[in-house]
Amino acid sequence: MTTNDAAIAAQGLRKRYGQSYALDGLDLTVERGVVHGLLGPNGAGKTTAVRILSTLLSFDEGSARVAGHDVVAEADEVRRRIGLTGQYAAVDETLSGRQNLVMFGRLYHLSPRQAKRRADELLEQFALTDAADRSGRTYSGGMRRRLDLAASLILAPEVLFLDEPTTGLDPRSRNDVWDAVRSLVAGGTTVLLTTQYLEEADQLAGRISVIDTGRVVAEGTADELKARIGGDRIEVVVRDAEQLGAAAAVVARIGTAEPELDADTRRVSAPVADRMAALTDAVRELQAAGVAAEDIGLRRPTLDEAFLHLTGHQATATEETAA
Amino acid sequence: MSIALQQPPTLVAPPPARTPLARLRWALADGWVMTKRNLAHVVRAPEEVVIYFTLPIMFVLVFGYVFGSGMALPGGGDYREFLLPGVFAMTMLYGLGATATGIAFDVDRGVVDRFRSMPMARSALVVGRSGADIVRALLEMTTLVVCGLLVGWQWRNGIGDALIAVGLILLLRFAITWIGIYLGLVVPNPDTVGVIVFPAAFPLTALSNVFVAPELMPGWMGAVSEWNPLSSTVAASRELFGNPGFGGDSWAAQHSLLLAVAWPLLILAIFVPLSIRRYQNLSR
Ligand SMILES: Nc1ncnc2c1ncn2[C@@H]1O[C@H](COP(=O)(O)OP(=O)(O)OP(=O)(O)O)[C@@H](O)[C@H]1O
Ligand SMILES: [Mg+2]
Numbered sequence: 086m087t088t089n090d091a092a093i094a095a096q097g098l099r100k101r102y103g104q105s106y107a108l109d110g111l112d113l114t115v116e117r118g119v120v121h122g123l124l125g126p127n128g129a130g131k132t133t134a135v136r137i138l139s140t141l142l143s144f145d146e147g148s149a150r151v152a153g154h155d156v157v158a159e160a161d162e163v164r165r166r167i168g169l170t171g172q173y174a175a176v177d178e179t180l181s182g183r184q185n186l187v188m189f190g191r192l193y194h195l196s197p198r199q200a201k202r203r204a205d206e207l208l209e210q211f212a213l214t215d216a217a218d219r220s221g222r223t224y225s226g227g228m229r230r231r232l233d234l235a236a237s238l239i240l241a242p243e244v245l246f247l248d249e250p251t252t253g254l255d256p257r258s259r260n261d262v263w264d265a266v267r268s269l270v271a272g273g274t275t276v277l278l279t280t281q282y283l284e285e286a287d288q289l290a291g292r293i294s295v296i297d298t299g300r301v302v303a304e305g306t307a308d309e310l311k312a313r314i315g316g317d318r319i320e321v322v323v324r325d326a327e328q329l330g331a332a333a334a335v336v337a338r339i340g341t342a343e344p345e346l347d348a349d350t351r352r353v354s355a356p357v358a359d360r361m362a363a364l365t366d367a368v369r370e371l372q373a374a375g376v377a378a379e380d381i382g383l384r385r386p387t388l389d390e391a392f393l394h395l396t397g398h399q400a401t402a403t404e405e406t407a408a
Numbered sequence: 409m410s411i412a413l414q415q416p417p418t419l420v421a422p423p424p425a426r427t428p429l430a431r432l433r434w435a436l437a438d439g440w441v442m443t444k445r446n447l448a449h450v451v452r453a454p455e456e457v458v459i460y461f462t463l464p465i466m467f468v469l470v471f472g473y474v475f476g477s478g479m480a481l482p483g484g485g486d487y488r489e490f491l492l493p494g495v496f497a498m499t500m501l502y503g504l505g506a507t508a509t510g511i512a513f514d515v516d517r518g519v520v521d522r523f524r525s526m527p528m529a530r531s532a533l534v535v536g537r538s539g540a541d542i543v544r545a546l547l548e549m550t551t552l553v554v555c556g557l558l559v560g561w562q563w564r565n566g567i568g569d570a571l572i573a574v575g576l577i578l579l580l581r582f583a584i585t586w587i588g589i590y591l592g593l594v595v596p597n598p599d600t601v602g603v604i605v606f607p608a609a610f611p612l613t614a615l616s617n618v619f620v621a622p623e624l625m626p627g628w629m630g631a632v633s634e635w636n637p638l639s640s641t642v643a644a645s646r647e648l649f650g651n652p653g654f655g656g657d658s659w660a661a662q663h664s665l666l667l668a669v670a671w672p673l674l675i676l677a678i679f680v681p682l683s684i685r686r687y688q689n690l691s692r
Contacts, residue, residue: 139525164527165424175522179449191441192528194422194434220452236522 091150092117092244092275093138098147100133100299107133108144109299115277115292117243120270122290122307123279130299131279132172135248138277139169152243168237172248172279174229175236178221182213182232185221189236207235212261227258234262238269245269247278251285263288283385287311295395303395313395319363320354321371322380329353332378335370339363357383424527435529442536446510447543457547464499464548468555471495471619481621485652492561493573493645494618496552497638500581501612503545505605507588511537512598515690531684534593538585545581549574564650573648576668580641583672586679593686617642621653622661634660637675640667 093115100108108130115121125131136142138151140160149156152166169175176185183204190200208217211231216224221232230253237245247266251259266276266289280286286293287307295303295310303310319339323332329346333353336344340355340363347353357363360383371378425434450456472488472495481490514520514537523533553574563570588605595601613619615632622633633639634656643664646653660667 141521141524161424161527164525167525169522169525171518171521173518173521175518175520177445177517177519179452180445184445184448188441188445189522189526192438192523192526192532194437 090117090153091115092119093121093149093151093277095134095138095149096147098134098137098144098149100130100137100142100144106299108137108147111147111296111300113294113301115275117275118270118273119291120266120276120278120289122286122293123277123296124281124283124286124293125279125296126281129296131296132248133299134296135169135171135246135277135279139167139246140164141169166243168240168242168245170230170234170237170245170247170250172252174233176221176229176232178229181218181220182208182224182228183217185232186236186239190239193240195239203239207238210265211235226253227255230254231258231261234265238265241269241272242274244275244277247276249279249281251280251282259285297395310395317357317360317363318354318384319357319367320352320380320382320384321367321378323351323353324377324379326351328376331374332371332376335367335374335376338370339366351379354384431529435531435535438529438532439535439539442532443539443543444536446514446536446540450540450544460544460547461551463502464551465555467495467499468492468552468559472556472559472561475619481653483652488559489561489651490621490646490653491619492556492559493577493649493651494616494642496549496556496577496645497580497642498613498618499548499552500545500577501584501609501638503541503548503581504584504588504591504609505602506544507537507541507585508592508595508601508605509598510541511589511592512596512601515593515596515687516598530688534589534683534687537589538582541585541588542578542582545578545585549578549581561651563648565648569648569650573645576641576644576648579669579672580637583637583675583679586676586683589683590679590686593683593690596690612636612638617653621656622658623656631658634658637667637671640664640671644668 091114093113095111095113098108098111098113099106111130111134113121113123113134123131123134133142137144138149138156140156140163143157151163154162154166156163176182177188180188186204186207187197187200190203191197193200195203205214208214211234213228213232213235216228221229224232230250234247234250245266250266251262254262263285266278270276276289278286278289290307292304292306293310294301303313305313319336321332321336323329326348329348329351333344333346336353336355339357341358342356344353344355364381364383367381371381425431471491475487475491481487511534514533520533529535563573591605591608592601595604615629616636617633617639622630622639624630625633640660643656643661645668647664656662
């Protein structure tokens with residue numbers, strides 16, 4: 086794949102705020118027709134990257150092409166081909182949902198009739214018909230997010246930027262957004278999705294770039310990354326501390342690395358390759374060895390563990406500096 | 409929410425404007441969409457409309473009655489009749505604050521991010537602010553004229569000249585919206601920008617022919633007042649309305665009609681490009 090066919094091709098992007106770099110040499114290539122995840126902790130530079138790629142923000146060094154056009158020299162060409170749902174809903178809160186969508190449709194130079202019809206369709210698809218004529222100010226956070234997402238889909242964009250699209254949504258709305266993203270991609274749209282949730286990237290993204298302090302620190306499919314993080318762990322808590330050694334012997338046979346023991350909590354754990362096989366084996370073998378287990382479980386690595394592993398430092402919550 | 413996000417096959421955006429003329433048409437269309445957006449805001453906050461009418465009514469009553477008597481004019485004539493064209497123009501000048509606050513609120517909203525990521529005309533947001541404020545100015549102007557007639561002011565040269573006079577005052581207001589837009593973009597804080605406008609507008613009214621004929625002012629003050637753009641509009645509209653107090657010996661006073669057109673055009677030539685550029689570079 087040459088960078089010209091790529092949906093997104095960014096090289097060495099740097100963006101400075103005062104003394105510090107929000108982006109510090111970000112390289113990113115996203116092929117067409119996929120969901121690409123941008124995973125990173127607070128302050129990693131996800132929003133900065135999205136704002137640069139969607140022509141909202143200037144940058145100090147590097148270059149970027151989106152949908153085949155340079156984000157600086159051909160900003161208008163880029164804007165014709167992208168949709169953006171930012172971290173904070175970008176809709177007019179005074180106007181109603183319908184007024185918003187019709188206005189955006191008109192700004193895309195749809196005819197008044199087309200704009201109205203498209204607004205109706207989107208309101209219906211995003212379950213906003215009942216609230217269509219109420220001021221956006223009366224919408225719940227989730228409704229506003231859905232309206233925001235609808236507004237980025239008035240024309241099917243070639244490239245869609247979603248900056249933490251499900252933050253603050255309930256599980257049902259989150260699934261709805263995920264489904265919407267999947268069907269868009271089935272229609273040929275490329276999606277760049279930022280998220281702080283490994284789970285979300287896992288669900289949606291074919292490839293994931295993990296970013297930290299403004300640059301990509303790891304990249305690959307969800308499985309590749311999880312393998313690097315260490316994957317799932319099996320965890321056994323024994324009822325009687327004296328049986329910890331016996332339990333460790335069992336876990337050692339099942340796991341892919343030396344088990345870790347914690348005498349205080351009577352806990353033994355080890356990484357495993359095959360989740361379900363490991364669990365059934367553990368139950369059977371512990372029973373066979375006569376070990377009374379209080380709890381047996383599989384645990385996925387948390388995001389904190391992932392960052393600890395990939396970045397070598399704890400994911401730190403930095404203050405929110407709204408751009 | 410249903411999952412299907414089918415694209416209706418007919419839904420294609422028209423190809424982008426390539427020629428300068430087509431671009432201008434798009435820019436005007438986008439500006440009009442934004443004007444309608446601003447007007448829709450007013451409809452959703454009808455209490456704001458009350459303000460549109462209060463200030464003009466107050467100005468006419470306060471100035472018409474409090475200062476309306478006992479002031480002498482150099483060429484004779486009724487002081488209230490002299491004063492009202494000045495009050496009309498002054499009210500337009502004070503619209504500066506509303507415009508500046510309005511645009512500061514406009515760019516403060518998250519929706520601007522969406523506008524800026526769309527292929528719409530870069531000028532649309534500021535043009536829409538100006539358009540909405542002209543609609544507002546039309547309402548204010550109507551209120552002013554009606555109140556003026558109620559307190560005894562009248563035009564004496566026929567409706568045609570009177571309409572030209574109103575047109576000149578609105579032209580000044582149009583130019584002022586662009587100063588307001590620039591101010592609101594330079595100080596994009598809705599709370600502060602309203603406050604800085606008054607010290608800017610007040611000296612402009614004081615050093616003008618709104619309340620006192622410049623001939624009666626001491627040397628330099630008279631000269632400044634005569635060249636004040638506000639004075640040109642006021643003098644020209646006094647002449648067109650057939651109200652007393654226009655004229656004077658200076659070149660500026662002799663050519664007030666010309667200046668009443670030239671000043672606003674000059675202001676527009678400076679502040680329209682400045683404002684659009686400023687908006688484009690905002691928050692980048
Ligand atoms: N306008 C600004 N002025 C100064 N610093 C900024 C500005 N915008 C962002 N930053 C800084 O740049 C860094 C990256 O911010 P960015 O918003 O891109 O992070 P993020 O990955 O989106 O974080 P989050 O998960 O909290 O949304 C942060 O350290 C932030 O403080
Ligand atoms: Mg962010």
